[in-house]
Amino acid sequence: MAEQPDVPRLADAAVEPRLARLDAVLGQLEQTPGRTAELALEAVELLTEVYGEALARITDLAGEGAGELDRLIDDELLRHLLLLHRLHPDPLEGRVARAVDDLRPQLRARGAEIALVGVHDEVARISLSASSCGAAALGDLVREQVLTFAPELSAVDVTAPAPAPALIPVAALWQRPDRAAEATTSGAEQAAEPLALDGTA
Structure with missing residues (x-):
């Protein structure tokens, strides 16, 4: 079997600016009038469809081997293409x-x-x-x-997260509301009752 020639590879850091440039160029083509721009966009759409089908077949084959699909998903560029073509297996x-x-x-x-x-x-x-x-x-x-x-x-x-509810003291949970009201009223009446001149109530 003949040796395959070394193909230059792009690092992840070099892929991102190329994707951004591709988006910019396509945006310019969409705004450019004329038949040449239309043909260029048609060529890009056809290439995208063909490469999308090829990628779908690759994911089908990778799904048959344990761990192979995970390796595709973990690759940043392949993950981007899987998302672009709506082929990503994760929900x-x-x-x-x-x-x-x-x-x-x-x-x-x-x-x-x-x-x-x-x-x-x-x-x-x-x-x-x-x-x-x-x-x-x-x-x-x-x-x-x-x-x-x-x-x-x-x-x-x-x-921002919703504020936590205020804590109610445990003692208040054991006190009956009617008794709490009686205690409050009784205390208020005693405070308002005048003292006798000789100091007796």
């Missing part, structure tokens, strides 16, 4: 939960806590406890991370 809420779990250590280092409230109607609701001065920036970070894992979401709602 939406599971991916949102993973994004929250991945963020938790980073946020705790900044003195913040995060929790997934739930996902409903393509809206993820996240609880974020942070100081007021840094809450806005951390909220943007949470939205960006969650949408990276779940781009099909229509919104990511980041809110």
